[in-house]
């Protein structure tokens with residue numbers, strides 16, 4: 001992998017939106033604090049000339065990322081889009097629990113952005129001895145200052161993943177993230193090494209990103225399980241979701257639920273819900289139609305989500321459903337690679 005140099009003259013905006021990285025103990029357990037910028041700036045001071053120029057802001061009310069909603073993704077995307085042009089890169093300090101969702105959503109909302117937008121966080125609060133926070137912030141700033149990188153990435157434990165391919169793999173290890181179906185984009189080893197083969201290849205035809213007014217479509221998920229009750233399928237139909245992510249077994253099989261699954265899927269798709277199938281297996285994705293036990297999905301017109309992560313499929317549905325496109329167009333674009341979220 002070729003070595004790359006961060007450009008230390010780049011100006012980076014660091015945005016704290018919440019998460020363990022800036023949390024402090026409270027009577028109810030760890031909770032976000034507002035005074036992270038000053039504390040973080042003090043800790044980064046000894047790094048002096050080794051980091052790019054940066055300023056740190058706290059975004060609105062920092063939250064535990066368990067409380068993040070698609071409206072929060074939109075607000076972060078707007079904040080960045082409004083400042084695009086004034087900074088050469090962005091670092092978003094975010095809770096790890098839903099960081100992969102936000103990374104995917106920002107990937108779609110800011111598609112084609114020409115500067116790095118790097119999300120990171122920590123497993124242990126910055127003010128606790130032995131925390132991974134500072135190391136992750138330093139890595140994220142280094143990636144954000146690298147001229148060879150652009151677009152949304154997620155940096156953790158010195159590895160940079162493509163945002164729409166990343167997923168949380170550990171709730172305790174410092175190596176908390178992975179991208180099971182895509183090679184990491186870069187790492188600090190200890191110098192910055194970029195895997196050029198894994199980088200997105202813009203061809204100049206990318207449209208400028210447009211941030212939608214709202215991101216509020218009803219998108220839900222169904223994880224199939226042994227003994228899945230038919231009543232759950234009925235309840236989903238009653239909810240009339242606009243989008244449904246179905247987490248199938250292995251390469252794309254679902255239980256027949258005594259014939260209910262077929263009827264459910266056909267009714268669902270006929271009523272206009274855009275349904276996409278993914279695999280519960282972390283690696284490999286699905287191959288719809290490989291097994292008879294997956295034929296109900298094919299017959300009903302469920303989209304083959306191939307090797308997308310759950311987070312990417314969920315965020316992509318939100319993004320597409322926010323654009324007032326005809327359902328047939330949402331289905332077509334959902335099945336296609338947009339920002340590197342699906343293997344070509």
Ligand code: ASP
Nearest residue numbers: 019020064065095096097
């Ligand atoms: N619950 C925290 C959050 O996602 C966990 C973390 O940041 O690691 O905000």
